[in-house]
Each structure stands twice: as structure tokens, then as C-alpha cells.
Amino acid sequence: MILLDGKKTSEAIQREIAAEVADIKAKGGKVPHLAAILVGHDGGSMTYVNNKVLACENVGFESTLLHYEDDITEEELLNKIREINQDDTIDGLIVQLPLPRHISSTRVLEVLDYKKDVDGFHPLNVGHMVAGLPAYLPATPYGILQLLERYNIETKGKHCVVVGRSNIVGTPISILMSKCTYPGESTVTICHRNTVDLAHHTRQADILIVAVGKPGLITADMVKEGAVVIDVGTTRVEDATRARGWRLRGDVDFDHVAPKCSYITPVPGGVGPLTIAMLLKNTLRAAKKEVHD
Ligand SMILES: Nc1nc2c(c(=O)[nH]1)N[C@@H](CN(C=O)c1ccc(C(=O)N[C@@H](CCC(=O)O)C(=O)O)cc1)CN2
């Protein structure tokens, strides 16, 4: 069994990005600039946004954090986004999800300029991704592809079973794994809350990708011997033995599943760290206008 080390892979990607930024600076080019919008005070969201800002610093990007109280109106937020859309100094803009319930994330993501949409959530980027046209790929699926590629894992002709159909992970990764580019060329099955006999499907998987947020959902009897298992779940569960009172648990019962796998991601330290690295990669591509015009 080989552990897919997301932390190490993320650090390698960030070193590559930092080297490119140093090169851009040496040539007097434009330093990539990411703006992040955070609404409210959700603990996880604050951590993720702060980590994104820190990661920008580490690779030499500029960053701007816009933090609003959770009583900001939808119209006020949309106007902020419209302002940033017009600001040529900013290359990439993300709005941390989830948003408070009175704000429509659909409207927010539609107003955002698709050329600055480094999360890849705008309908135009989603459409381009589906059609195999140049697009920003959402960071988590993009990170999964990077793990498969950098560990030289064969995907062609394999049966890839995706559990979870969210817009952020399950749906995009299922499309990307079926594409005719590496990593891809897989036969894909998507499972969700209404799937009958989940275990029947997961046992068929050569590559199993799980993104539902149910700790320990995938047990050893649900996994084929030699499978590649990618666990995207990161749920905070109470743990009195930890100073902060909680620990992260994945969707896979790691201790019992790992011995059966050819490759598996740990939680934490698997897919999560790649999410940050691929956001930086998209921001670099935005600054270089590599994706759109
Ligand atoms: N606008 C966005 N919102 C959300 C996204 C996103 O890509 N764009 N994804 C998730 C949250 N997320 C980033 O925003 C994210 C989740 C997890 C990790 C991560 O590094 N996890 C680590 C553990 C970190 C910890 O200790 O808490 C791991 O798995 O090893 C990074 C980013 C929803 N919202």
C-alpha cells in the first residue's frame, strides 16, 4: 500500500509556482493577485481562507482578504464583486462557500467575472470543463488529478466509482475522470444518497473517490483488493484528547481499508492540501491569461 502524500505533493507544486513567480518578478511582469471574500465567522471557512492568504504570501502572490459580517445583503455583496470584476490589478477572485442562507450562491457565482473565477464555479467555466474547452478546473478535483498524475497511477479503462455528487467535487471529478485525456479515460459510476446497495457499486471500483462528508462511510468490505482510494471527506468530530477538542475524519475507515489498497489518501494530509495548491495554480494561470483570452 502506498500513501498518496497530499502535503508533500502540495509543497512541491507550491515550490514550482514560487519559482515561476520569482521569474515573473525578475522580468518585471505582473505578480499574480488573488482576492478572497469571506462572509461571516464559520470556523472552518475562516481557517481555509486564512490558509489561502498565507499560501499566497508563501509563493510570492499578492492577496486581498475581504471579510464581511453575515448580515451583509446579497445586493451589497454583488456590488463588491462587480467592483472587483472591474479592478485590473486583481487576477483571481474567490467567494468562500458556504454563504449565509439569505445570499444565493448561484447569483454570486454568476455575477463573478468568469475570467477571474479561479474556483471554476461560474457556469461558463463548468460548461467549458464539460465540453473539454479551456477552463479553470475546481481546485479539489484538479488536486485529485494531480495526485493521480504525479504518482503515475493508470486510469485508462479503469472503473472509477465516485460517491457524492456535489458541484464542488463529485460532479466535476466524475466528468474529468471520463475525459479522453490523462488522468481520465475511466468508466465512471456516480453514487449518491439514493443509490441502492452502495457497497455493490464501491466493490466494483478500481478507483474509488469518496466526497460526501460522512465519517467512516466506506468500510473494508466495500472495497476491492488493490483499489486506489481517494478520500475527500474532512469532517470535524469531537475528540477530547486533542487540545482543540476535535479532529478531522475522512469518509473512509482508513485503518481497515488501507491494507486492501494499492494507493490511498490519508485524512488529513491527502486531498485537502492540494486544494490550496491548485487554487494558486489557477491564479497563476489567470495572471498569465492562459485560460481565457
Ligand atoms: N470558494 C470555495 N469554497 C469552498 C471550497 C473551495 O474550493 N472554494 N472547498 C471547501 C473548503 N476548502 C477550501 O475552501 C478546503 C477544505 C479542506 C482543506 C484542507 O486543507 N484540509 C486539510 C485539513 C485542514 C484542517 O486541519 O482543517 C486536509 O484535508 O488535510 C483545504 C481547503 C468548501 N468551500
Ligand SMILES: [Mg+2]
Ligand atoms: Mg460530493
